[in-house]
Amino acid sequence: MSAPINIGFVPLTDAAPLIIAHEMGFAREEGISLNLSRELNWSTVRDKLGFGILDGAHLLLPLALSLSLGVGPVFCEIDVAMIMNMNGNALVVNHQLANALRVAGCQIGDARSFATTMIKLTSNAPVRIAVPYMDSMHVTMLRHLILRLDKRPEDIFEFHVSSPSAIESLLRSGDVDAFMVGAPWGSKAVENDTGCWMLSSNSIWQGAPEKVLGLRRGWVRENEELGVRLTRAVYRGANWVANRSNASVASEILSRSEYLDMDASLIEYNLRGEVVVNSSGTTIFDPLAIQFDANRIGFPWHSSIGWVAEQNASSWKIDKSVARQLSTECCRTDLYRKALESIYGPVPSANAKLEGSLAELTPVSGSNNPILGPDAFFDGEIYDPA
Amino acid sequence: MSKPLHIVVIDPHKERAFLIVDGLREEWDYKVTVIGETSGLARKLGELQPDIILIDLENPSRDSFEQIVLALGASERPVAMFVDHSDQQMMRAAIDAGISAYVVDGLRKDRITPVLETAIARFHAFHRMKTELETTKAALAERKTIDRAKGVLMKARGMSEEDAYALLRKTAMDQGRKLSEVADGLVDAAGLLL
The missing domain is CATH 3.40.190 (D-Maltodextrin-Binding Protein; domain 2)
Known part of the structure; x- marks a missing residue:
């Protein structure tokens, strides 16, 4: 057994592949041991990576990129070994805003309807919306949603930052009007009746990568073989979590105090594809709301990661093409392929694809029958990375 | 300055x-x-x-x-x-x-x-x-359960305090478990029976 690998995570349902890799023995099977470090704030994960205290982390994709590009307070090159999950973020608003949206004809759960109604309601001032970090898919997708409707995001949303575990209290105290947060923190606020569910992030982009397995490039350089084994362990953990018959066990493990430290039932909803939509506990089944199926979504595509880099280029004050090129260097498609080779996991032969072009599950060329999709954008946009 | x-x-x-x-x-x-x-x-x-x-x-x-x-x-x-x-x-x-x-x-x-x-x-x-502080707290909590387990034994089997403690210790040793775990189990079971 090698020396323990120090990996950070923030208490969220999508840390599951990592926690399960550790708890269910996938890591041990690879001859590696993990020292999982629970962090409440993304800034702390960032700093600990920057100072080499962590070797890797469960990481917001845009944060992995801003660290690598050195556009934030800390510069630390990160290799994206795999996508841990797709989507999983919920948009929750306070009761007053929910009523205003309903009166103005907003169709709940529909991204375009939500955005057009928000544009109407914010003609005087933007709404204050909390997000876990500025370099996040939350901000990336909300900005994109508004930009595609030819409006300026800053006229609609005033972003406030709060760690996921503290975000509900900000809505309760009236410091913000809305928040967007990863599971299960949105369901928790809805169940507590602190706010009303409006949207799941997959209604903006079904194929949105959310958290990644990010490894310090300096560490990978010296420990490539460990990096491959870790990727394989997390890949297997993710597939295990994606199997709904494991939902009870997985949610019990995640609910422990050293991990999410909360009621298992909310986590179990997430893992079963159920979205809590009101305080009386009504749920709707939406299997795309949060996706862990690594066979289908694990591959670190140049194109989807490049899309995220391009979207953030203006706030990072760098050129779009530079952002995309640097982001490509973060995508360790080689590491991922190596990790899956020995276990005959499905990998595509291409490194980039048209984003938003798949309406349903679609077989693509590659080894061991890779199947992708769906990955549609709310407005049918197709992003061509070429 | x-x-x-x-x-x-x-x-x-x-x-x-x-x-x-x-x-x-x-x-x-x-x-x-x-x-x-x-x-x-x-x-x-x-x-x-x-x-x-x-x-x-x-x-x-x-x-x-x-x-x-x-x-x-x-x-x-x-x-x-x-x-x-x-x-x-x-x-x-x-x-x-x-x-x-x-x-x-x-x-x-x-x-x-x-x-x-x-x-x-x-x-x-x-x-x-x-x-x-946490270690002390945990130790105190453990002691409390052990005291209660002793009480259960003394009452149910008419044992002396010393014998009750010895029995708990022997059971723990035989089963290769911690004394506090055996005490926990006993207190739980007693709660169901009595």
Whole structure:
């Protein structure tokens, strides 16, 4: 057994592949041991990576990129070994805003309807919306949603930052009007009746990568073989979590105090594809709301990661093409392929694809029958990375 | 003589905050302000105009706070995160101890170093105190269960205290379990039976 690998995570349902890799023995099977470090704030994960205290982390994709590009307070090159999950973020608003949206004809759960109604309601001032970090898919997708409707995001949303575990209290105290947060923190606020569910992030982009397995490039350089084994362990953990018959066990493990430290039932909803939509506990089944199926979504595509880099280029004050090129260097498609080779996991032969072009599950060329999709954008946009 | 540094400590743990304040005031002439409640932080910090801000890495408001500090820097005065990137070792020690520091740009390193050193030492001291307290608490809780288990045996089997304890110990040894686990099981079972 090698020396323990120090990996950070923030208490969220999508840390599951990592926690399960550790708890269910996938890591041990690879001859590696993990020292999982629970962090409440993304800034702390960032700093600990920057100072080499962590070797890797469960990481917001845009944060992995801003660290690598050195556009934030800390510069630390990160290799994206795999996508841990797709989507999983919920948009929750306070009761007053929910009523205003309903009166103005907003169709709940529909991204375009939500955005057009928000544009109407914010003609005087933007709404204050909390997000876990500025370099996040939350901000990336909300900005994109508004930009595609030819409006300026800053006229609609005033972003406030709060760690996921503290975000509900900000809505309760009236410091913000809305928040967007990863599971299960949105369901928790809805169940507590602190706010009303409006949207799941997959209604903006079904194929949105959310958290990644990010490894310090300096560490990978010296420990490539460990990096491959870790990727394989997390890949297997993710597939295990994606199997709904494991939902009870997985949610019990995640609910422990050293991990999410909360009621298992909310986590179990997430893992079963159920979205809590009101305080009386009504749920709707939406299997795309949060996706862990690594066979289908694990591959670190140049194109989807490049899309995220391009979207953030203006706030990072760098050129779009530079952002995309640097982001490509973060995508360790080689590491991922190596990790899956020995276990005959499905990998595509291409490194980039048209984003938003798949309406349903679609077989693509590659080894061991890779199947992708769906990955549609709310407005049918197709992003061509070429 | 330059004016004393103004240090703001953001910490909801009163005991730790006092520990840091005492440490900082013991040896140096600093002005130290403690903020325990993080609501209205932007306004408070704007008024206080600190030179150095210390915050616990585990504070769930750290991300919110960072946005506020960066915003203050952009509009009013420059704020640099971390002392000096050349001083990796000290910052690593700070992060290891669980502390983060935000420093007004242009502050000389020799003025910052003693502040951080003291804060780091105090954070470690607090951590040790907490570990001690938790260990004692756990030990007391264990003892309580063992006492109750003894009581159950004494009542159900008319044993003396000494015999009851010996039986518990023997059972634990035979089963290769901790005494407290055996006691726990017995108390639980007794709760169902009696």
